[in-house]
Amino acid sequence: MSWQELFKLNPWRFCVGILLQMLGAVGEIGVAYLLTLQFDAVRSRDLRMFVFWSVLQIICYVLTYLSYNLAGIIWQKHVQNYLHLIRQELTDHYFEDGKSHLSSSVQNRLTNDLTLLHNDYLNSFRYVAGMAITILSVALTLFTFQWTLLITCLVFAGVQIYLPKLLNKPLQKAINRVSDTNKKYLQTLGDWLIGLSEIRRYLASQKLFKVIAEKSGRLEIANIQKQKVDQELDYLNQLAYSVGDALIFLLTGFLVVEHLAVFGLIASIGNFNSALFGSLQGIANYGGRMRSTKKLRQEILKSRKEVENKKVANLQQPAAFSIKNLAVAFANGEGVTFPNFEVKAGEKVLLTGDSGTGKSTLFKLILGELQASRGKIRFFDENEKLIHPDLAAIGYLPQNPVLFPATIAENITMFNARLNGLVASATKKAQLATDIAKFPNGLQTIINLDKLNISGGQRQKIVLARGKVHHSKLLLIDEGTSAIDQKATMKILDQLVKTDTTIVFIAHNLNEGMRNIFDREIHLSK
Template sequence: MNFKTFYRTSPLRIWLIVISSILQPFILITTSYLNMLQISALRNHNQKAWLTIIIVSLLAYLSSYFCDMSASYLLATHMREFNQQLREKVLRHLYDEKRNYQVTEVENQLTNDLNMVNDQYFNLLPTICVFLGYIIFSVIALLTINWTLLLITLLTVLISMLLPKLIDKPIQRAMENVSIKNRQYLDLVEKWLGGIAELQRYAAGDHLMSVMHLGAKRLEEAKLRQNAKQQILSIITGSISQVMIFALFVWTGVLIKKDIVPFGAIAVIGNFSHYMSTGIEYLPYYLGLIKGTSVLREQITRATLPMKNHSESESSEVPFSFKTKNLTIKFQNGETLKFPDIEIDYGEKILLTGDSGAGKSTLFKLILNFLEPSSGQIEFKNQNGEIINPDLTKIGYIAQNSILFPSTVKRNITMFNDNLNNLAEIAGKEMDLQADNTAFVQGLNTKINLQKLNISGGQRQKIILARAQVHHSNILLIDEGTSAIDQTATLKILHQLLQRPNTIIFIAHNFNQRMNNLFDREIHLNK
C-alpha cells in the first residue's frame, strides 16, 4: 500500500492533481514577483503598467483558487474510488483466509487504520506538491534577484530536512499505539455494550460507565502522546523557519543598501520568505507524518494480498464419514479435554450428550478445523470408505448462536442463492415456519430487523435449520439447534431432519425419551 498502488487507480487523475497543486504556488510566487515590477512602475509614475499588473495579479489569484479547488475535488474523487477498491480487497482477503476474526479487529482495520493512512499519507499528495512548489519557485525567484539569497535558503532547507530524522521513529510508535488503543476500545464497546440489557437488569450502570471511561481515557491519552510528538516536530521545523526569515530580511537590507538589488525587492522579499518558510516548516513535518505510517501501511497491505488457492494444489473431496483417534486439546488456562475414539458411518443419526464443559461444542470445532487439536487426529472418508483430504466447507454446521443477516427470511435460508428459492419454501414448511405468520406478515419475504429483533429465538433457530435443509450436506453438525423451540415443534422438526440420508450429529441436553429414540445411538462425553 503505497503511492504506486494509489497512482494505478487512475494515473491521469493523479497527474491532474499534481499539476493543479504545483500551479497554485507557481501562480502565487509569480504574482509576488510581479509586485516588484508594480512598485517600480508606481515609483516611475507609470499608471498604465501599474494598473495592468494589478489586473493580471487579480486574475492570477483567482486562477490559484481554482487550481486549489480542482485538486481538492480530484483528490476526493480519487480517494473514494481507491478506498472502495482497498476495502473490497480487504474483505476478499478476510473471506478467503477463512479465519475467525473479531468484529472490532475488522472494524478498526476498515475505518480507523485506513482513515489514519488516508489523512497522514495519501491526502498529503497535493499538500506536499504545494509546499514543494513554494520552495522550488521561491528559490528560482530569489536566484533571479541575487544568488546569495539562494545560498542562505538552501542551507536552511538542508538543515530542516535532516532534523525530522530525530523524531520520525517516536511518531511512528505513537501512531501504532493509537491504532492498538483504538482496537482495544472497540473491543471493549463490543463486549460490554453487547450485554447492556443484562447490566440494566442488575443496575450495574456505574460499573459500565467506569469501564468505558477508562477505555476512552486510554485511547485519548494515546492520541495526546501522538499529538505531542507531532508538535515537537512542528516546533523544531518552525524554529528553523523563523531563523531563515530573519536572515533573509537582514541580508536583503544589506544588498539594497549596496544597490545590488532594486528597492522593490524589500517589498516582495517578505512574500518570498513567507512562502519559503511555509514550505520549509511544513514539508518536513508532512514527510515525517508519511514516514510514520509505514508500519500501518504494511499491515493494511498484508490484509489486501490475495490468498493462495490451496484447492488447486491439494485436491479435496466431499466427506461422508469420519473417525477420531486419541483426540485431545489443551487450552491456555491449562485445562485439557480428552475425547473418546469415535467412528461415525455415513447416514447415522447421532445424539451427542455430556456433562457441562465436557467438550461437545469443542468437538464440533475440532471437526471443522476451527480449533487445532493438541494431539490425535480426525480421519475423513469418502463414500467408498477411503481416507481423503476433506473439503470442510461441505460439512453443514449449526452453531448455538448462528448468524442471521439483515435481509429477508428467504434469503437468510438460501444464503443469497436465488436458485434455492423453491427449496426455501419447502424447508420453511418442514421447519414449521408457517406457524409464525403473525411474525412473518410477508411470509418468507419478511425482512429481519436485527436492531429491533422482530423474531424470537425459536424463529431464529427454525430459519437456521431451514438453511441447513436447503444446503444439503453429507455431514450435518447441530449444536443445540432446537433449544428455543417448544417440544411439539421440536419433535416435528426432528422427524423431518432425521428422515434424510445424510449423517447428523445433534447436541442436546433437554430431550425427552421419545426424542432420544429417534436417533440411532447416543454418544455421551464425560468431563
C-alpha cells in the same frame, strides 16, 4: 499502500491531480513576484504599469485557487477509489485465509487504520509535491533577484529538513499506539454491547460505563500523545521558520539599501519567506507523518495479500467421520482430549457431556475452524469410502445463529437464488411457516439486527431451514433448538431423523422421548 500503487491505479488522474497542485504552487509564487513589480511601478510613479501588473495578479489569484480546488477534487476521487480497492482486498483476504478474526480488529483495519493512512500518507503526498514546487519556484525567483538570498535560504532549508528526523520515531510510535488502542476499544464495545439487554435487566450500567470509559480514556490519551508529538514537531519547525524569516528580511533590507536588489523586493520578500519556510515546514511535518506510517502500511500490505488456497482435487461432500487420538491444546495451557469413535453415514447421534468437555470444540475441529494438536479426523462418503472432504459442505447450526440484515428468504438460501424454490418446504420442516405467516411481508421481511424483530427461537428455525435447503449430508447441530419450545423441537427432530442426513446433535435438556429419537448417544467426560 504506497504512492506507486496510487499512480498505477490511474496514471492519468494521478498526474493531473499532482500537476494541478503544482500549478497552484507556481501561481502563489507568481502572485508574490507580481507584487514586486507592482511596488517597482509605484516607486516609478507609473500608473499604467501598476494597473497592468495588478490585473495580472488578480488573474493569477483566480487560476491559483482554481487549480488547488480542482486538484483537491480529483485527488480525493482518486484516493477514495484506491481505498475502495484496498477495502475489497482486505475483505477478500479475511474471507479466504480461513482464520478466525476478531470483528473489532477487522473494523479497526477497515476504518481507523485506513483513515490514518488517508490523512497522514496519501493526502500528505499531494501536499509535499506542491510544496516541493513552491520551494523550487521561490529558489529560482530569489536567484534572479540576488544569489546571496538563495544561498541563505538553502542553509535554512537544510536545517528544516533535518528537524523531523528528531521526532520521527516518537511520531511513528504514537500512530501505532492510536491504532492499537482503537482496536482494543472496538473489541471492548463488541464484547459488552452484545449483552446490553442483560446489563439493562440486572441494572449493571455502572460497570458498563466504567469499562467503556476506561477504554475510551486510553484512546483519548493515545490521541493526545500523538497530538503532543505533532505539536513538538510543529514547534521546532515554527522556531526555525521565525528565525529564518527574520534573518532573510534583514538581508533583503541590506541588499536594497546597497542597491544590490530591486526596491519592490522589500514588499514581496515576506510572501517569499512565508511560501518558502511554510513549504519547508510543511514538507517536514507531512514528510514526518508519511514516514511514521511505514509500519502500519507494511501491516496493511500483509493483510491485503491474496491468499493462495491449495485446494485438493476431487473434494467430496462428507457423510460420515471418525476421530482417533484427537486432542487440542489452548493458549492458556489447558486442553481437551477426545475418545476414539466413529459416526456412520445416516446415523443420528446425540452428543452429550458436562460443560468444558469439548463438545463445541469438537465441532470446530470437524469444520476446520480449529487445528488439532494431535490425532486426526477422517471423513467418508455414504459408501464408507475414505475421501478428501469439502468442509464447506458440512451443515452447521450453532446455538447463537448468525443472521444478516437481509430478508428471511435470503438468510435461508444464503443469497443463492437457485435455492429459492426450496424455501417454502424448508420453512415447514423447520416449524417456521407459522412464524412467517405473522409477518406482513412474509419471507421478504428484512431482519433488523439492532431492533431484533425476530425471536431467538425464530432465529434458530431460520438456520435450521438454511441447513435443509443446502442438503448437507453431514449436519452438526450445537444446541440448535435451545430457544424453541419442546413441542416444536419434537416436530423438528421428527423431521430430521426421517432424512438420510447424518446428524450429530449437542443438547443438554432433552426429555426421554427426544433422546429415544436418536440412534445412540456419545457422552464426553473430562
